[in-house]
Amino acid sequence: MTAATRTGGAGRGVWIGGLLIVAGLVAVLVLTSRQSAGTPFDASSSAPDGYRALAILLRERGAEVRTTTAARAAEDPPSAGQVLVVPAPELLTAPERRAFREAAEAGAVVATGGPLVEDDAFEDGFGDLFFPYDARTLADTPAVPTGQGDCDVDRLVGLGPIDTAFSDPASVRSAGAEARRCYGDLTGAYVVEERVGEGSITTLGSAYLWANARLQPAKEEGGEPLDNAVVALRLLGPTADGATTGTSITFVDAVPTAGVSPDGTQNPIDLLPTGVKLALVQLLAAFVIYAWWRARRLGPVVVERMPVEIAGSELVVAVGDLLRRKGTPQRAADVLRADARRELSARLGVPPGAPPGALVQVVAQRSGRDADALSAALLDGPVDSAEALVRLADSLSDIRQEVLQHHVVT
Known part of the structure; x- marks a missing residue:
C-alpha cells in the first residue's frame, strides 16, 4: 500500500466521521423542534388541542396571559389574586404539586385539567399520562352537551350546557368537605371548585374542555358553540x-420537567454546566471516531495456512490399526460394511433410504453371486475374531472389484 493511498483513506475517514456527527445533530434538532411544536394545550397554539382561542378571549377582557414551565412556576408561584392554569397535572413532580397547592392556600386561583392529587399518589412514578387525541378527531367529533345539574358554584349558575365529549367527571368526594360542583351530580362533576386556605383549586373533567376545537365542536359541519368558553x-x-x-393568568406547559423524576430528584448530569456537557460530548465523539478509525483494515486480508491434509489411504490404515489395537473387530466390521453399502448404492443407483435387502438383490443380479453370501457380507452380523474380520474385508473387496470395475452407468 502506497503512502498516497493511506493518506486518501485517512482523508475519507475524517470526512465520513464529520458527516455522521452533523447528521446526528440535525436529527436531534428536528426531533426537538417537532416535539416543541406539538405540545398540547399551548396558549399560543392554534391547533385543535391548543389554547390560543381561550387566550385571545382572556386578553380581550383585559387579562394578562403568559406561559411558563412547571419548574419555573414552582420556583416563582403565583401570588394572591393571580391565576395558574395547569392543563396536565399528571405530568407534575411531587414538589411542583406541593408548590401549586401552597400557592392556592396563599390566595391564588389554580385551575387544573385533572385532580391535583397528594404526594403519596405518585410514589412509584408519574400518574396515568394523558394520550393526546389527533387533530381530526378533536375537530370532527360532535358535541356531547351536559347541563349544569344541581350547580352550587355561584359564578356559573345560569349558564347553558357545555361540551364534555373528551372528559370524565372529576370526583367530588375526594375534593374535600367545602368542595362545590357544577355540571354533574353529588359523586362526580366536570367542574369541581375546592376552597383551599385563602384561594381555591378548580378541577376540570379534562383539559380538553377549553381546547380550540371544543369551543365550537364540529365547526366545519355547522356545530354551534356551547358555554365552555364562558x-x-x-x-x-x-x-x-x-x-x-x-x-394575571399563567398557563403551565403540558410537558414533564426534563431530567426530574416524579419525586423531584434530578439527574446529576443535568446539574453540570453547559460547557462541561459540551466538553463531554466532544470527548465521546472523538473516542467514537478514533475507535472506528483504528478498527479499519488498511491492508490485505491475511490468508491462514491450512493444516497438512492426510491421504485417504493413510487415514484408513490409521483407523484400522486403532480399531485393531482396541480389539473390537465388530466395530471395524460395521465400518467396512457401511462403507461398502454406501459406495455400492451410489454406483448402482439404489436410493439411500432403501432397505439393505434391496441392495443385496441388485448386487446379486449384477454379479451373479449367491444372495445369501452377499447378505452375510453386506448386512450387519456378528464378527468375533480378527480372522473373521480379515475374511469379511477380503469378501467386500472382491465384491467391489467384481461389481464396480465391470459396472457401466446407463
Whole structure:
C-alpha cells in the first residue's frame, strides 16, 4: 500500500466521521423542534388541542396571559389574586404539586385539567399520562352537551350546557368537605371548585374542555358553540367577575420537567454546566471516531495456512490399526460394511433410504453371486475374531472389484 493511498483513506475517514456527527445533530434538532411544536394545550397554539382561542378571549377582557414551565412556576408561584392554569397535572413532580397547592392556600386561583392529587399518589412514578387525541378527531367529533345539574358554584349558575365529549367527571368526594360542583351530580362533576386556605383549586373533567376545537365542536359541519368558553372566563379570576382587566393568568406547559423524576430528584448530569456537557460530548465523539478509525483494515486480508491434509489411504490404515489395537473387530466390521453399502448404492443407483435387502438383490443380479453370501457380507452380523474380520474385508473387496470395475452407468 502506497503512502498516497493511506493518506486518501485517512482523508475519507475524517470526512465520513464529520458527516455522521452533523447528521446526528440535525436529527436531534428536528426531533426537538417537532416535539416543541406539538405540545398540547399551548396558549399560543392554534391547533385543535391548543389554547390560543381561550387566550385571545382572556386578553380581550383585559387579562394578562403568559406561559411558563412547571419548574419555573414552582420556583416563582403565583401570588394572591393571580391565576395558574395547569392543563396536565399528571405530568407534575411531587414538589411542583406541593408548590401549586401552597400557592392556592396563599390566595391564588389554580385551575387544573385533572385532580391535583397528594404526594403519596405518585410514589412509584408519574400518574396515568394523558394520550393526546389527533387533530381530526378533536375537530370532527360532535358535541356531547351536559347541563349544569344541581350547580352550587355561584359564578356559573345560569349558564347553558357545555361540551364534555373528551372528559370524565372529576370526583367530588375526594375534593374535600367545602368542595362545590357544577355540571354533574353529588359523586362526580366536570367542574369541581375546592376552597383551599385563602384561594381555591378548580378541577376540570379534562383539559380538553377549553381546547380550540371544543369551543365550537364540529365547526366545519355547522356545530354551534356551547358555554365552555364562558365557563373558563368566569372561573379564571379571583372574584365572581372572573377574568377582568389586570387579572394575571399563567398557563403551565403540558410537558414533564426534563431530567426530574416524579419525586423531584434530578439527574446529576443535568446539574453540570453547559460547557462541561459540551466538553463531554466532544470527548465521546472523538473516542467514537478514533475507535472506528483504528478498527479499519488498511491492508490485505491475511490468508491462514491450512493444516497438512492426510491421504485417504493413510487415514484408513490409521483407523484400522486403532480399531485393531482396541480389539473390537465388530466395530471395524460395521465400518467396512457401511462403507461398502454406501459406495455400492451410489454406483448402482439404489436410493439411500432403501432397505439393505434391496441392495443385496441388485448386487446379486449384477454379479451373479449367491444372495445369501452377499447378505452375510453386506448386512450387519456378528464378527468375533480378527480372522473373521480379515475374511469379511477380503469378501467386500472382491465384491467391489467384481461389481464396480465391470459396472457401466446407463
